[in-house]
Amino acid sequence: MKATSLTMRTLAAALAAAALIALATTAALAQTDGADQAAAESAEDSGPEANLPYLFAAYTVTWIGFFAYLYHVSQRQRSLRREVEALREALEERDRRERGGG
Amino acid sequence: MAMDRMAGKALLVTSAALMLLTLYLVFIWVPTERNLGISQRIFYFHVSLAWVGFLAFFFVLVGSVGYLWKRSRSYDNLAYASAEVGMVFTTLMLITGVTWAKPAWGVWWTWDPKLTTSLILWLIYAAYLMLRAYAPAGSQGARYAAVLGIVGFVDVPIIYLSVVWWRTVHPPLVVGPAAEGSLEPSMRAVLMVATVAFTFLFAHLLMERLALRRSEEEADRARVVAESNLAGYRAMEGA
Amino acid sequence: MTGFWSAIAAIMWKDILTEARSKEVVTAVLAFAILTLVILNFAVNKDTSLTPVVAPGVLWVSFTFAGALGLTRTFALEKERGSVEGLLLTPAGRDAIFAGKMLGGLAFMLAAEAALLPFFAVLFDVSPFRPLLLLVVVLATVGFVAVGTLFSAIAVNTRSREIMLPMLFLPIVVPVVIAAVAATGGALEGKPWGEIAKWVQLIAVFDLLALVFSAFAFEHVIQE
Numbered sequence: 001m002k003a004t005s006l007t008m009r010t011l012a013a014a015l016a017a018a019a020l021i022a023l024a025t026t027a028a029l030a031q032t033d034g035a036d037q038a039a040a041e042s043a044e045d046s047g048p049e050a051n052l053p054y055l056f057a058a059y060t061v062t063w064i065g066f067f068a069y070l071y072h073v074s075q076r077q078r079s080l081r082r083e084v085e086a087l088r089e090a091l092e093e094r095d096r097r098e099r100g101g102g
Numbered sequence: 103m104a105m106d107r108m109a110g111k112a113l114l115v116t117s118a119a120l121m122l123l124t125l126y127l128v129f130i131w132v133p134t135e136r137n138l139g140i141s142q143r144i145f146y147f148h149v150s151l152a153w154v155g156f157l158a159f160f161f162v163l164v165g166s167v168g169y170l171w172k173r174s175r176s177y178d179n180l181a182y183a184s185a186e187v188g189m190v191f192t193t194l195m196l197i198t199g200v201t202w203a204k205p206a207w208g209v210w211w212t213w214d215p216k217l218t219t220s221l222i223l224w225l226i227y228a229a230y231l232m233l234r235a236y237a238p239a240g241s242q243g244a245r246y247a248a249v250l251g252i253v254g255f256v257d258v259p260i261i262y263l264s265v266v267w268w269r270t271v272h273p274p275l276v277v278g279p280a281a282e283g284s285l286e287p288s289m290r291a292v293l294m295v296a297t298v299a300f301t302f303l304f305a306h307l308l309m310e311r312l313a314l315r316r317s318e319e320e321a322d323r324a325r326v327v328a329e330s331n332l333a334g335y336r337a338m339e340g341a
Numbered sequence: 342m343t344g345f346w347s348a349i350a351a352i353m354w355k356d357i358l359t360e361a362r363s364k365e366v367v368t369a370v371l372a373f374a375i376l377t378l379v380i381l382n383f384a385v386n387k388d389t390s391l392t393p394v395v396a397p398g399v400l401w402v403s404f405t406f407a408g409a410l411g412l413t414r415t416f417a418l419e420k421e422r423g424s425v426e427g428l429l430l431t432p433a434g435r436d437a438i439f440a441g442k443m444l445g446g447l448a449f450m451l452a453a454e455a456a457l458l459p460f461f462a463v464l465f466d467v468s469p470f471r472p473l474l475l476l477v478v479v480l481a482t483v484g485f486v487a488v489g490t491l492f493s494a495i496a497v498n499t500r501s502r503e504i505m506l507p508m509l510f511l512p513i514v515v516p517v518v519i520a521a522v523a524a525t526g527g528a529l530e531g532k533p534w535g536e537i538a539k540w541v542q543l544i545a546v547f548d549l550l551a552l553v554f555s556a557f558a559f560e561h562v563i564q565e
Contacts, residue, residue: 051140051141052141054141054144054202054204054205055140055141055143055144058147058198058202059144059147061197061198061201062147062151062197065190065193065194065197066194066307069187069190069307070307070310073311073314076314077310077313077314080314080320083321083324083325084317084320084321084324087324087325087327087328090328090332091327091332094331094332170561222512225512226512226513228508229512232505233495233499233505233509236499236500236501236505237498238498238499242498245561245562245564246495246498246499246562248561249495249558249562250492250509252554252558253488253491253513253554253558254512254513256550256554257515257516260516260547260550261515261516263543264516264520264543265519267523267539267543268523
């Protein structure tokens with residue numbers, strides 16, 4: 001139960017972060033007067049603003065990294081809980097059958 | 103348990119709020135650095151990630167020493183969880199560093215002492231996690247990991263010293279960004295907020311990883327119990 | 342006290358004798374290290390003016406590979422025959438086992454280095470018979486082997502141990518390898534003691550730390 005809510009929370013947060021980053025990137029790219037790929041390629045020799053792609057790459061990668069890790073942890077947590085649950089049920093099943101048959 | 107969950111939720115909320123504040127400060131509030139341009143804003147994340155990475159590996163040291171001394175599982179769990187979370191931070195620190203080096207220095211990588219030491223640090227803890235995966239389970243693997251957790255941390259200053267000396271013989275071609283001492287007050291404030299935010303995020307991730315570790319142990323115990331019980335049951339049924 | 346030293350000598354002698362009889366590891370390691378020397382010489386020595394810059398690095402790359410390969414075997418034989426427990430049952434203390442194993446590894450690696458140096462001298466046209474160079478090689482090998490022996494005892498009990506040992510201890514010995522490369526370069530160029538003294542000091546400090554820590558940590562590693 002808790003694991004499920006954790007996964008949902010992670011997914012929701014990841015989606016929200018992705019949306020935020022997408023928004024911010026659009027806003028920032030709009031600021032650079034419709035700078036397109038050509039501007040990005042000549043990033044080194046034009047003004048400081050042209051380095052924006054690097055800035056957003058760094059921040060995006062950081063956030064994707066954290067959410068991927070949280071997602072990985074929650075997935076493992078969930079599969080472990082499921083396994084423990086299945087084992088417990090198998091044991092209870094055995095007890096019941098033993099009592100019933102015994 | 104309820105206390106645990108409350109504390110975890112409080113940590114998550116605090117770190118999320120601080121993170122939003124950091125994003126606001128970094129992207130909107132703080133002025134652009136004159137010489138390095140807009141890409142200097144990577145600095146706030148990069149340095150905070152580095153600081154938290156070191157903090158995490160210091161926790162690995164504490165957990166390792168504690169385990170060898172007291173032989174208690176909780177110290178071992180602290181070391182393991184902290185090493186894994188620390189690796190996430192250190193990996194991101196290296197990636198953001200590389201992404202900043204390209205616009206700031208014109209190259210993705212240079213053998214600057216700090217970069218070299220960070221990369222070796224990363225390799226040491228990658229080996230640590232490999233050892234945790236490949237070593238036998240139980241106290242033997244925990245002891246092995248504890249030894250590496252201590253050696254690795256103690257070795258870092260020596261690595262740094264040797265690399266600094268090595269580079270003094272062959273001076274670096276590129277000049278690094280301004281030293282932290284000459285940071286403008288507003289920039290230093292943003293860096294402080296970012297560092298605190300990442301430290302809270304680290305605490306949250308560490309709690310989650312420790313909870314996962316407890317589940318792993320619980321699953322291991324359940325497997326052993328189920329195996330012995332069901333094996334006996336199957337043997338009886340077969341007979 | 343005599344028991345301690347004779348235990349060390351016995352363990353070391355046992356390892357040297359085993360190796361001297363089979364020559365299994367020495368042959369393989371030497372062949373591999375010589376191959377490394379030749380390939381690196383071929384790859385970087387197009388311009389002989391670069392020799393002073395690249396030669397020390399090439400030498401230590403081949404030493405490092407030889408050491409990493411050889412040290413994998415330090416405990417592998419014992420593991421295969423299940424004789425670690427036997428070793429632990431003998432009255433020899435853990436530190437005596439460590440010292441004996443370490444000295445055996447040291448003898449092995451120094452022998453390999455002595456065999457490699459002439460090849461190096463021929464390929465790079467340098468004279469290896471300089472007391473300073475020999476001092477640097479011996480000192481750096483001590484630290485290298487001290488750390489390597491500790492991690493060899495760890496790696497032997499893991500899955501895919503041949504990969505694990507280099508992964509575990511090469512990042513740790515980075516300082517001693519860097520210092521050895523720098524000091525070797527200075528010694529080959531015939532620089533005075535004063536210019537390489539700080540590197541030799543770094544190696545000596547590393548040796549001391551590695552010996553003390555490895556001996557201490559070995560007790561935690563090998564207990565059952």
